[in-house]
Amino acid sequence: MYFEIFRQMRKQLAQTEVWFDAAVTAAEARGFKADAFLDCRLAPDQFSFARQVQIVCDTAKQAASRLSGVDAPVHADTETTLDELRNRVRAVIAYLDRFTAKDFTEAATRSITQPRWEGKTMSGADYFVEHAMPNFYFHLSHVYALLRSNGVRVGKRDYLGALSLRSP
Amino acid sequence: MYFEIFRQMRKQLAQTEVWFDAAVTAAEARGFKADAFLDCRLAPDQFSFARQVQIVCDTAKQAASRLSGVDAPVHADTETTLDELRNRVRAVIAYLDRFTAKDFTEAATRSITQPRWEGKTMSGADYFVEHAMPNFYFHLSHVYALLRSNGVRVGKRDYLGALSLRSP
Numbered sequence: 001m002y003f004e005i006f007r008q009m010r011k012q013l014a015q016t017e018v019w020f021d022a023a024v025t026a027a028e029a030r031g032f033k034a035d036a037f038l039d040c041r042l043a044p045d046q047f048s049f050a051r052q053v054q055i056v057c058d059t060a061k062q063a064a065s066r067l068s069g070v071d072a073p074v075h076a077d078t079e080t081t082l083d084e085l086r087n088r089v090r091a092v093i094a095y096l097d098r099f100t101a102k103d104f105t106e107a108a109t110r111s112i113t114q115p116r117w118e119g120k121t122m123s124g125a126d127y128f129v130e131h132a133m134p135n136f137y138f139h140l141s142h143v144y145a146l147l148r149s150n151g152v153r154v155g156k157r158d159y160l161g162a163l164s165l166r167s168p
Numbered sequence: 169m170y171f172e173i174f175r176q177m178r179k180q181l182a183q184t185e186v187w188f189d190a191a192v193t194a195a196e197a198r199g200f201k202a203d204a205f206l207d208c209r210l211a212p213d214q215f216s217f218a219r220q221v222q223i224v225c226d227t228a229k230q231a232a233s234r235l236s237g238v239d240a241p242v243h244a245d246t247e248t249t250l251d252e253l254r255n256r257v258r259a260v261i262a263y264l265d266r267f268t269a270k271d272f273t274e275a276a277t278r279s280i281t282q283p284r285w286e287g288k289t290m291s292g293a294d295y296f297v298e299h300a301m302p303n304f305y306f307h308l309s310h311v312y313a314l315l316r317s318n319g320v321r322v323g324k325r326d327y328l329g330a331l332s333l334r335s336p
Contacts, residue, residue: 001169008297042317120333129176130331137305138327145313149210159306163298165288
């Protein structure tokens with residue numbers, strides 16, 4: 001299910017464009033620049049909107065890289081406009097588009113680590129389910145919630161995107 | 169991966185107890201009843217904290233039921249206290265604890281529907297990845313964000329819980 005879930009992450013990242021469009025519409029209607037959303041926070045000591053977007057991008061990108069062994073593009077966290085954040089999202093989507101199911105055949109048994117784990121490791125399977133997915137959706141939901149709580153007109157359909165519904 | 173992801177949902181639901189404890193601590197320190205959190209919203213036209221907890225419970229419960237064919241417990245959405253919400257969470261955890269990996273061997277090919285899809289269906293695989301998981305984490309993150317944005321001291325470790333880290 002690795003590949004299918006990365007395809008879903010790709011879909012969710014693409015949905016953020018819909019939210020960003022709604023943010024621009026809201027900003028224009030209320031007479032301010034949409035880039036003002038970048039500094040919004042749900043709590044003074046929580047990450048800003050811009051940082052949440054960067055992290056959701058990095059979570060998907062790093063998970064795909066760690067579970068496949070394919071190097072990920074490097075991003076410098078220097079975005080100061082909504083358009084620059086869009087480009088960040090698009091770069092990660094383009095990166096995810098390179099993968100096929102084959103790239104993840106050994107994902108479950110890979111040994112994953114990162115600096116903050118101080119030499120400890122997780123299996124690819126545990127890392128994906130316990131760390132990558134919950135973090136991805138955490139930051140994605142915060143991106144959405146930050147716009148929603150600031151009056152941007154987005155709804156659950158904009159969050160989920162089109163579903164693979166079949167007619168009877 | 170169905171069973172592993174339901175185990176993760178169970179773990180995430182159990183983490184909400186840590187958040188609820190922190191909410192009680194915050195309320196006591198600031199001199200109000202923790203039940204006051206139940207009416208909090210991130211936007212006036214978004215679901216309340218209580219409703220977000222109910223939905224995250226229902227999303228996990230209904231997904232496990234639809235993908236296994238095992239009837240789920242019914243809950244009436246009548247909770248008015250934090251302790252009642254805890255009981256709701258615990259009931260769903262107890263339900264999820266009944267499952268083994270075998271219960272989901274046919275999950276991917278089951279035909280899933282719900283009233284709002286007006287007769288249309290999704291495969292179990294599509295439903296789980298496109299609908300159940302994103303919704304579960306959406307509402308879970310909103311539960312967290314509602315407390316966090318109201319001054320409750322919870323952090324990312326409280327969100328993720330203990331990771332299956334292995335020593336070198």
